[in-house]
Amino acid sequence: MDTAERADAGTPAPKGPAGTPATTPRRRRPGRSQNASMADVARLAGVSSQTVSRVSNGYAGVTEETRRQVRAAMEQLGYRPNSAARALKSGEFRTIGVITFTLSTTGNVRTLEAIAQSAAQEGYAVTLLPVALPTQDEVRGAFSRLEELAVDAVIVIMEVHLLDAAVITLPPYVQVVVVDSDAGDHYTVVDTDQAGGTRAAVRHLLALGHETVWHLAGPEDSYAAQRRADAWRATLTEAGRTPPPPVRGDWSAESGYRAGLDLAGRDGCTAVFVANDQMALGLLRALHESGRRVPEDVSVIGFDDIPEAGAFLPPLTTVHQDFAEVGRLCVAAALRQMRQDAPERGTTLVPTRLVERASTAPPPGR
Amino acid sequence: MDTAERADAGTPAPKGPAGTPATTPRRRRPGRSQNASMADVARLAGVSSQTVSRVSNGYAGVTEETRRQVRAAMEQLGYRPNSAARALKSGEFRTIGVITFTLSTTGNVRTLEAIAQSAAQEGYAVTLLPVALPTQDEVRGAFSRLEELAVDAVIVIMEVHLLDAAVITLPPYVQVVVVDSDAGDHYTVVDTDQAGGTRAAVRHLLALGHETVWHLAGPEDSYAAQRRADAWRATLTEAGRTPPPPVRGDWSAESGYRAGLDLAGRDGCTAVFVANDQMALGLLRALHESGRRVPEDVSVIGFDDIPEAGAFLPPLTTVHQDFAEVGRLCVAAALRQMRQDAPERGTTLVPTRLVERASTAPPPGR
DNA sequence: CTGTGCGATGTTTACGTAAACATCGCGAGT
DNA sequence: ACTCGCGATGTTTACGTAAACATCGCACAG
Known part of the structure; x- marks a missing residue:
């Protein structure tokens, strides 16, 4: 030159x-x-x-x-x-923004990874929008930053109730897809079939002969946790069993440990459906320390099927989520909406699969 | 008009x-x-x-x-x-690209999260560049996509040996920061102080009275794994001990389990330094199944301090990495280079900290 | 032999922003 | 009173690309 x-x-x-x-x-x-x-x-x-x-x-x-x-x-x-000139001329950035509160849960990370992968295949880049704290203010802040961001569509991996106020400030031409939410009436929602996975887990335990199934639930403000708890309760009720009071954790192994100490003391607790694998890990430790054997005395089922689940003590039976598929569908939906330049509504559920390992067995004395 | x-x-x-x-x-x-x-x-x-x-x-x-x-x-x-127009005019995209092979290791995810956070604070966005397979071709592909991407600087979270051919195709004005690598001669490198953390772990075990320390290493092509193995060997040698042959895993809990079955059979194996926490998890299970108690019979130390480490059976003593600091330094270095419009060389090490939990004790019979 | 039509290529213009330069008006200094 | 100077504001231009429109030349039909 x-x-x-x-x-x-x-x-x-x-x-x-x-x-x-x-x-x-x-x-x-x-x-x-x-x-x-x-x-x-x-x-x-x-x-x-x-x-x-x-x-x-x-x-x-x-x-x-x-x-x-x-x-x-x-x-x-x-x-x-020069992509800037191109974007200026065409009005398209070929970029999808992903807003997420935390990357500390396996689910979010896996989904993000899948989104990035799918987007790359379609020739789109992915821009990460971290939100420091799960407060409305923070979320609003992220969205407001997003407004001047070079983004054609947004995928939100987050509980919706944090969204309400924020989304309205988004430029109207930016399409939104939401994960982990019940906002199907307003947005395109892609989510794991929480209810289906839960049902499979609970039924599996009942089929083994357990009288009822206890539940270590996720935090109240999590939509996924809510769904799992609801489905757990419903499945038990359908089967004519009485749901015991659920115990709450915050997704962390530590909280699972505390809950496990609690549950270990309960009489008649022979089966626990845990809302995620990390809490199940803590629960296993608590049961072990309390002298309750798994699965001989207590059966445990988790949710997520994180890569380590097979290495737990004992290897954890859990509900497998297809995060890759969730990510793929998110990108597909985002692109579809972009192309037709109009939002869609409705929820797409991705099926789950029960992975049987070694943490479940018939209840003691059967 | x-x-x-x-x-x-x-x-x-x-x-x-x-x-x-x-x-x-x-x-x-x-x-x-x-x-x-x-x-x-x-x-x-x-x-x-x-x-x-x-x-x-x-x-x-x-x-x-x-x-x-x-x-x-x-x-x-x-x-x-309009950020496109702004970028066109100013020649700055206010965006940092992050290239990473996988988001399945805690380290990468944590680092990415910290990068995103720091970048946001500086008013920069983060674009994710996933590389599907850890092959030169794939990496080159990612970089080539990057070339037409709207990015001012790139942070590479990856082993360098995959990089060599690829980086040279990057536009010269794009600054590069590398994590997890020994490329300090050519780039700015930010990394955890692998050697320091390893030394602390090995010395801790020796101080407890163990004759020597075994090592469950990470994959050979990982620079971090290599560094940890080298430091382990050096520390033992310095202390006048004979390093036993290292066992190799691939970072996964599953590989840790297999290695654990192996190590459980070795006579005189009373202490194991494991190159990451996930493998340690698998190792713990293998030891348990083989009837070796931790820490009474065998002491175990991991690396990373993942959030679940405290919930392992027993809670894992491990080397804590400050990923947040790594991410912060990456962004700082990237911005610094951008501003002065010139690359830097040299390696910055982020110190580690040994977190003592319950998986270490003096060797049996002492 | 001349026009018609079309394929190949060139020219103009707009996208939205911001640097560089131009202008305008008013208060201070003499 | 008059200019100088400066602060406030306006005008021009360029960034790199691509759509829209213009032109040119050649093959072919009449």
Whole structure:
């Protein structure tokens, strides 16, 4: 490029910014971005920049010969299309924003990973919008940052009740997909089939002969936790059993441990459905320390099927979630909405699968 | 154009989109992005668009009165600066790209989260670049996608040996920071003090009276694993002990389990330093199943201090990594390099801390 | 032999922002 | 009273791309 430029400026100067004398050899700003522009390529290839554009975007209407020449010039100059200019012209950023409160739960991370993967396949980038605290203010802040962000659509991995006030401030042309929520009336929602997975777990325990099934639930403000608790209660009721009072944790192994100490003391607690695997881990430790054997004395089923679940003591029977599929569907929905430039409503549920390992057995004395 | 526009919208209706006559009121392309532009705000506020720009960027030289008026107009029109135009003009995207192979290790996720957090504080967005497979080709592909991406700097969370060929194709103005690598000669590297953490762990075990310390290492192609193994060996040698042959895992709990079955059979294995907590989890299960008690018969120390480590059976003594600090330093380094528009070299190590829980004790018979 | 039509290519323009430069008006200094 | 200077504001321009429109030349029909 340097040669071409300088030659251009030095010779009789047929075209281009001939005005620029020997000085200023096309100075770039300090934090400059691009190297060669279409104009540079065009000059080197001896064509117009529009032709370069056509080649760059693979349009027809360019001779093979010309195309070849342009390609060579691009190669030589190391030309890369400037995405900012492209976005400015087209109004599309080819980017999806993901808002999430925390990356400390397996589910969120797995989903995010799948979203990034799917998006990349579709030629979209993923921008991460972390929200420090799960407060309305923080969420609103994230959305407001998002507003001036280069994003075509947003996927929200978060409880909706934190959303209400925030979403309305989003520019109307940004499409939203929500995970882990019951906002199906207002947005496209993609979620694991919490109820189905729960039902499978509870029925499995009942089928083993347990009189009833206890529940170590997630935090009250979690929609997923709520759903699992509801389905647990409903399944027991349907089966004519009396649901014992649920115990609450906060998803952490530590809280599972505390709950386990509690449950270990309860008479007649022979089976526990735990709302996630991490809490199940803590529960297992508490039961062990309390001298209750798993699965001989107490059966335990988790939820999530984190990679470590098979290495628990004993290996944990749990409900497998297909996070990859959730991510894929999110991206698909986001792109669909973008293309039709209109929101959709409704909920898509991704089925779960019960993974039987070694933490369940018939109740003692049967 | 301005005249045409004004004529178009120039009906008696002076302001607001209230007018919208039968004619096309400023039609936007289908997938259109922006609502109001500076020009719109300027028109409404009765100033020039440059003044709007000044207000938007908080520059001085604008009367309080004018500023107020412009603000009001912005508010009314729901004006949001167009980041594409901004990027085109300034050459900065205010975005940092993060390339990572997998989000299945705690370390990567934690680091990513911290990066996102720090970046947000600095007003930068984070774009995620997933690499499907840890092959040179895949990495090169990711980088090549990155080239046309709107990114000012890149943070690579990955073993460098996968990088060599790829990085050279990056546009020269994009700054790179690397984690988990020994590429300090070529890039800015931020990493946990693997050696220091390992030394603390091994010394702790020796101080308890163990004759030597076995090592369950991570995969060979991992730089972190290599460093930990080297430091383990060096520390033992320094102390005049003979390092037993290391056992290899692949970071997964499952591989830790297999290694544990192996180690449980070894005579004289009373202490194991495991290269990460997940493998330690599997190891604990294997030892348990083999009838070796932890910590009475065998002491175990992990690495990472994942949130669940305290809920293991027994709670795991482990080396705590400050991922948040790593992330923060990455962002700081990236921004620093961007601002001075030049790469830096050198490695920054983030100290670790040994967290003592219940998986270590003096060797049996002492 | 001349027009018609179409494929290949060039030219103009707009996208929204912000730097650089231009202008305008008013108060201070002489 | 008059200019100088400066603060407030306006005008021009460029960033890189791509749509829309313009042009050019050649093959083919009449």
